[in-house]
Amino acid sequence: MDQLAAILCSPIATLGATSITLGHALSIAAVLFMLLLMALGIALWSSSRARTLAATEAAERAREAEARMAAIVQAQAEMQGRLGTVAEVFGARQAELNQSLNQRLDAMTGRIGQTMTEQTKSTHDSLAKLQERLAVIDSAQNNIQSLAGQVVQLQAILSNKQTRGAFGQARMEAIVADGLPHGGYEFQWKLSNSNRPDCVIHMPNDAPKLVIDAKFPLESWNSIRDAGSEADSARAGQLFRRDMEVHIRAIAEKYFIPGETQDTAFMFVPSESIFAEIHENFEAIVQKAHRARVVIVSPSLLMLSIQVVQAILKDARMREQAHLIQDEVVRLMEDVNRLDDRVRKLQGHFGQAAKDVDDILVSSSKVLKRGQKIEALELNSESAGETSRSLPAANESASVGSKSGQLRLRVVDDGA
DSSP: OHHHHHHHHSEEEEETTEEEEHHHHHHHHHHHHHHHHHHHHHHHHHHHHHHHHHHHHHHHHHHHHHHHHHHHHHHHHHHHHHHHHHHHHHHHHHHHHHHHHHHHHHHHHHHHHHHHHHHHHHHHHHHHHHHHHHHHHHHHHHHHHHHHHGGGGHHHHHHOOSOOOSSTHHHHHHHHHHHSOTTSEEESOOOTTSOOOSEEEOOSTTOOEEEEEOOOOHHHHHHHHHOOSHHHHHHHHHHHHHHHHHHHHHHHHHHOOTTTEEEEEEEEOSOHHHHHHHHHHOHHHHHHHHHTTEEEEOHHHHHHHHHHHHHHHHHHHHHHHHHHHHHHHHHHHHHHHHHHHHHHHHHHHHHHHHHHHHHHHHHHHHHHHHHHHHHTTOOOSSOOSOOOTTSSOSEEEEEEEOSSOEEEEEEEOOOO
8 A cells, every 4th residue: 555655646747846646647637537427428418408309300390291291192182083073074075076076077978978979970971071072073183184185186196197188178187187176176067158168166165166278279289380491380370379369368258257257267288398388489479368367377387276276175174174173172161161160169178178177186186185184184383274164163272381382283174
């Protein structure tokens, strides 16, 4: 014990004039230890109290959350009830809408079918009439082609190498017969003054007839060719000139009848060489014939004249056929106009039907969209429409308070 006391009293440090012993140090350590224990007790007491307060607050918050959840469950139950009512109303209205749409579609289908039947019958009748008109036009076209083919007959005149008679009547008749259709000319036609020209050509539209004379003084011309001396040739030329003048005067006197014949007649010369000789050596005869309105023609000129006459006849006949075709085309256009009017009416019916179907599709699309919104339980922040007559209120709100604010749930009816 003495040793322990000595140890405790032995100094371990010097602080100025004061010596600090081991006992003093232990006493100070014990005091500090007690102070530490007191601080720990105080800290533990504070922590326990804080935990108690936190537990109390948590319990209160739990009770508040339970109350809020109960309110939410009650609001959800009420909302499900209202949504069930809305679904029933929408189901009834959708059934009514489907029935109305089916009725309208059935009525529209019936009207369209009736209209299409009427239009089909009308179109069939119009096409039948159109086919008849086209048959008439086809017949007229065949006639025109037949008339056009007669123009080719002129080639027979140019390519015919057979002898058609020596001179005069036989050759003239061959040229006329080859160039004009049957009925467009007459040989030895008796005029009102009882004279008979070699040929008359019937002009179109009851115009006066064209006279052709083929009585060429061949003997006088042969005497010119057979003359052996200049004196004989001069006498033969004078005789030929006299015979030609007499013949020209006879043509003018016999064959010019006002209203019955043309005021110009043809005198046919049966040879190109004779025709050229007359124009070269007997100019006075040509001038006298011109003043008497008698045209001296060679075989080539007669062919050309016949071709001109044939063109005139063809033009007259084509005018007649064109008049017939024009009448038929007018009737055809009337039928086409009626067909166009009926097709336009049918197009209007189809356009109206298409518009009605588009309106129906728009209404159906709106119904489907609203049904999808209801099915998805879409929550909106603002009211979007009017309420149904079967619902007691337009908007229902459930408000729940929280630390940061309030939680608002609104049930919105978009309307049926």
